[in-house]
Amino acid sequence: MYKLLLCVRYLRTRFIALASIISVMLGVATMIVVNSVMSGFGTEMRSRIHGILSDVVVETNSLDGVHDVDRWMKIIREVGGDDIDSLAAMVEIYGMMTYDYRGQPVMKTVQLIGIDPRTKSDVSPVAGLFETSLDSYQQIKEQGQVVREPLRSAGEPAGWELTADAAEARRHRIELEQRFIEQREWERKRSQPESEALDHNPSALFEPINAKTAKDSDKASPPDFSHDEEPAVAVDPAAPQRARLYVGAGLVEYVYTDEETGKAKVMRIIRPGEDVMISTISAGRPEPVRFHATVVDVFKSGMSEYDSNLVFCNLEELQKVRGMIDPQTKDGAVTSIQIKLKNYDRASEIVQRLSTALPPGLFSVRTWEQKQGPLLAAIEIEKAILNVLLFLIITVAGFGILAIFYMIVVEKTRDIGILKALGATSRGVMTIFLSYGLALGIVGSGVGVAIGLLFVTYIDNIEKGLSKLTGRKIFDETIYYFPKIPTDVSATMVIWVALSAVMIAVLASVLPARRAARLHPVEALRYE
Amino acid sequence: MPDLLILEPTRRLMQTTPIAPVHLASIALEKSYRKGNHQIPVLRGVEINIRRGEFLSIVGQSGSGKSTLLHVMGLLDSPSVGEVLLDGDRIDDLPQKTRDELRNRVFGFVFQFYHLLPELTVLENVLAPLMIRHSMLSYWKRRREFRLAAEEILEKVGLTHRLKHKPNELSGGEMQRAAIARALVAKPEILLADEPTGNLDAGTGQEIMGLLRNLNEQDGLTIVMVTHDESLARSSHRLVRLTEGRLELLSDAA
Ligand SMILES: Nc1ncnc2c1ncn2[C@@H]1O[C@H](COP(=O)(O)OP(=O)(O)OP(=O)(O)O)[C@@H](O)[C@H]1O
Ligand SMILES: [Mg+2]
Numbered sequence: 001m002y003k004l005l006l007c008v009r010y011l012r013t014r015f016i017a018l019a020s021i022i023s024v025m026l027g028v029a030t031m032i033v034v035n036s037v038m039s040g041f042g043t044e045m046r047s048r049i050h051g052i053l054s055d056v057v058v059e060t061n062s063l064d065g066v067h068d069v070d071r072w073m074k075i076i077r078e079v080g081g082d083d084i085d086s087l088a089a090m091v092e093i094y095g096m097m098t099y100d101y102r103g104q105p106v107m108k109t110v111q112l113i114g115i116d117p118r119t120k121s122d123v124s125p126v127a128g129l130f131e132t133s134l135d136s137y138q139q140i141k142e143q144g145q146v147v148r149e150p151l152r153s154a155g156e157p158a159g160w161e162l163t164a165d166a167a168e169a170r171r172h173r174i175e176l177e178q179r180f181i182e183q184r185e186w187e188r189k190r191s192q193p194e195s196e197a198l199d200h201n202p203s204a205l206f207e208p209i210n211a212k213t214a215k216d217s218d219k220a221s222p223p224d225f226s227h228d229e230e231p232a233v234a235v236d237p238a239a240p241q242r243a244r245l246y247v248g249a250g251l252v253e254y255v256y257t258d259e260e261t262g263k264a265k266v267m268r269i270i271r272p273g274e275d276v277m278i279s280t281i282s283a284g285r286p287e288p289v290r291f292h293a294t295v296v297d298v299f300k301s302g303m304s305e306y307d308s309n310l311v312f313c314n315l316e317e318l319q320k321v322r323g324m325i326d327p328q329t330k331d332g333a334v335t336s337i338q339i340k341l342k343n344y345d346r347a348s349e350i351v352q353r354l355s356t357a358l359p360p361g362l363f364s365v366r367t368w369e370q371k372q373g374p375l376l377a378a379i380e381i382e383k384a385i386l387n388v389l390l391f392l393i394i395t396v397a398g399f400g401i402l403a404i405f406y407m408i409v410v411e412k413t414r415d416i417g418i419l420k421a422l423g424a425t426s427r428g429v430m431t432i433f434l435s436y437g438l439a440l441g442i443v444g445s446g447v448g449v450a451i452g453l454l455f456v457t458y459i460d461n462i463e464k465g466l467s468k469l470t471g472r473k474i475f476d477e478t479i480y481y482f483p484k485i486p487t488d489v490s491a492t493m494v495i496w497v498a499l500s501a502v503m504i505a506v507l508a509s510v511l512p513a514r515r516a517a518r519l520h521p522v523e524a525l526r527y528e
Numbered sequence: 529m530p531d532l533l534i535l536e537p538t539r540r541l542m543q544t545t546p547i548a549p550v551h552l553a554s555i556a557l558e559k560s561y562r563k564g565n566h567q568i569p570v571l572r573g574v575e576i577n578i579r580r581g582e583f584l585s586i587v588g589q590s591g592s593g594k595s596t597l598l599h600v601m602g603l604l605d606s607p608s609v610g611e612v613l614l615d616g617d618r619i620d621d622l623p624q625k626t627r628d629e630l631r632n633r634v635f636g637f638v639f640q641f642y643h644l645l646p647e648l649t650v651l652e653n654v655l656a657p658l659m660i661r662h663s664m665l666s667y668w669k670r671r672r673e674f675r676l677a678a679e680e681i682l683e684k685v686g687l688t689h690r691l692k693h694k695p696n697e698l699s700g701g702e703m704q705r706a707a708i709a710r711a712l713v714a715k716p717e718i719l720l721a722d723e724p725t726g727n728l729d730a731g732t733g734q735e736i737m738g739l740l741r742n743l744n745e746q747d748g749l750t751i752v753m754v755t756h757d758e759s760l761a762r763s764s765h766r767l768v769r770l771t772e773g774r775l776e777l778l779s780d781a782a
Contacts (some may be wrong), residue, residue, distance in 0.1 A: 003664075004664065005648070005652065005659065006645070006647065006648075009647035009648065012646065013647055023544075086725055414643065414645070415647075418639075418643045418644075418645060419645075419656075419660070420628075421604055421631065421632075421639075421643070422603075422631070422632060422637070422639055422657045422660055422710075423628050423629065423631040423632020423633070423657065423660050423661065424627060424628070424632075424660045425624075425628045426624070428660065464700050477692075521604050521605075522604050522605045523601050525604075525639070525643060
């Protein structure tokens with residue numbers, strides 16, 4: 001009883017103890033905040049990586065792909081059994097995207113992915129993958145003001161059709177080009193009246209400046225499949241190309257800082273409705289192939305690696321261009337089959353089963369985590385190191401407690417002597433200081449948890465306030481792509497942090513408590 | 529006049545307990561302190577038998593070792609040589625835990641410098657021995673009873689109006705009385721009082737003495753009291769002097 005009473009009294013009358021409570025509190029709060037934000041980023045990143053990749057990916061080892069997709073899918077379904085949710089076939093190939101920017105050709109290496117948006121959405125772990133990442137589904141805001149409403153309604157499934165806006169932009173662009181060409185023609189006619197008629201291939205429309213070079217290289221390149229069945233006369237010059245693309249935002253935009261306002265702005269070079277040129281290689285004997293494609297939409301997953309690399313193309317067109325369609329059976333080859341599982345926990349088992357069931361050498365089967373192993377491992381290691389460092393903060397707080405407690409024990413030496421003279425046991429005296437430490441730890445980590453959780457909850461408001469205070473953006477959305485700071489509070493993490501803080505407080509009080517317990521009563525009573 | 533004062537209680541004691549048994553005793557008690565390489569002897573063979581219900585006074589020069597003797601007899605310190613006996617059984621070599629318990633149950637200490645706990649109120653200070661004796665649960669169950677006992681004792685020493693005061697808000701005499709109340713609340717068998725009247729004026733000193741005598745007569749409490757005031761000491765049963773580490777009998781009223 002006296003233990004509790006004295007413990008409470010000492011806590012209430014020693015303001016120095018407040019210092020150790022505060023240090024424990026701060027340590028706990030920072031650990032919670034940092035851990036939550038770190039794992040928020042991690043989870044966000046994982047979900048973005050995972051968003052593009054499906055749970056399990058079966059890839060062919062050659063770029064030629066395999067024919068008879070249905071047969072392979074059937075095998076996969078049989079092997080996977082009930083665990084398979086849905087499947088989607090894709091063609092993945094490296095390529096190059098070319099477009100003009102202010103008269104200069106811009107070239108980007110890209111990863112070209114032929115998909116059917118609907119089946120791709122089916123295997124994606126994110127509900128409505130394209131609906132959340134395509135530009136035309138988003139509302140655009142600038143400084144809190146809506147500057148553009150979504151162009152497609154949320155319920156509309158992603159497809160390869162142009163939006164009215166994009167079609168309008170395309171028509172407008174073509175008119176401009178047309179006028180430009182007419183003018184050039186007129187000029188040429190004036191200087192060279194007997195020149196041959198300029199061919200009206202609409203594909204040349206968008207390269208007015210280097211149209212000539214494009215035409216020249218066209219001759220050297222192998223047959224351009226995109227124009228195979230094209231009618232000789234273009235019906236509507238504004239009709240989009242047959243190849244349609246979703247282009248990663250990083251490929252067609254750049255971020256710059258407005259000189260006047262100092263605000264970061266996004267400049268888009270290619271808008272939906274405009275055309276770009278894609279080069280890649282054909283299947284079979286690798287030969288370069290080139291084709292024009294219309295950008296239908298701009299894609300923004302939030303993973304810069306994807307957004308500056310990926311170009312989604314309509315599957316049939318890519319198969320056709322690459323010569324992957326069997327002339328007899330009209331069956332297109334694919335290079336990968338994406339699998340969505342009903343329960344991701346069983347992924348490694350499914351991978352095992354598929355690896356043995358599918359012909360070796362032809363396919364490789366991996367989970368998305370295996371595909372992105374090094375990146376995920378890096379995030380984990382980063383988090384672990386940060387945790388160790390932060391834990392050191394709490395340890396420092398622990399040493400603070402040790403020093404302060406030692407002081408209090410010295411200060412209370414006579415009281416300890418009195419208690420022992422009245423019959424208190426060494427253990428009893430020790431308990432006073434241990435429970436003192438326990439109380440400090442509990443109060444400190446309790447308040448720390450509360451502060452940490454509050455901080456995490458209001459992190460965006462805090463960020464705004466701090467940005468205003470320092471006049472500098474702390475969390476720049478344009479860098480991270482996140483509209484908000486992602487946080488992920490895990491109960492186990494909070495409990496672990498709180499418990500280890502309490503543990504450290506108790507451990508730190510062991511030494512002073514033992515000293516108190518070992519005091520000789522008479523010596524202690526004589527202590528001045 | 530003082531003689532009458534002592535004779536009265538003594539006679540009564542003699543009538544009730546013709547030959548009271550030895551309560552607390554010491555055999556060839558020696559205590560020395562080490563100072564560097566030197567051993568400084570303080571007690572050099574103290575032999576004393578204190579009978580049950582006896583009121584013993586010890587006088588002696590300052591630094592003669594009176595406090596040391598009380599500490600050793602009360603198990604606060606262990607003797608260098610010799611034995612301490614309680615009811616004929618040796619107690620100074622008992623395990624630490626048992627000695628802690630004996631200190632709590634058998635002995636009541638009044639220290640020369642009061643030694644109250646500064647963070648606790650007078651009432652809480654008085655309750656401290658009971659808090660130490662009982663577990664938290666049993667204390668909680670009997671807290672009313674204990675509180676009443678403490679208030680009763682505090683009333684006896686005349687501190688009813690200071691229950692909620694902290695020691696630093698009390699005068700020396702009040703602290704002394706609080707210390708006595710604390711020593712008595714746990715109903716000890718033996719009271720070891722180190723100059724309980726040392727800081728009091730003559731009147732208050734007499735009051736305290738009266739209180740101690742009352743306890744001794746009515747409750748049969750064995751009292752060992754260290755004092756400088758020989759006139760007060762004379763009102764006890766037996767008076768001894770500590771000189772050169774040994775006890776010499778000055779007067780024995782029995
Ligand atoms: N821990 C110690 N170390 C060294 N010497 C000590 C120690 N404790 C007591 N002494 C010495 O023992 C002697 C007796 O001390 P004690 O306190 O018993 O005297 P006292 O008779 O109670 O004196 P007073 O009447 O002033 O209270 C003193 O000379 C003191 O210096
Ligand atoms: Mg003394």
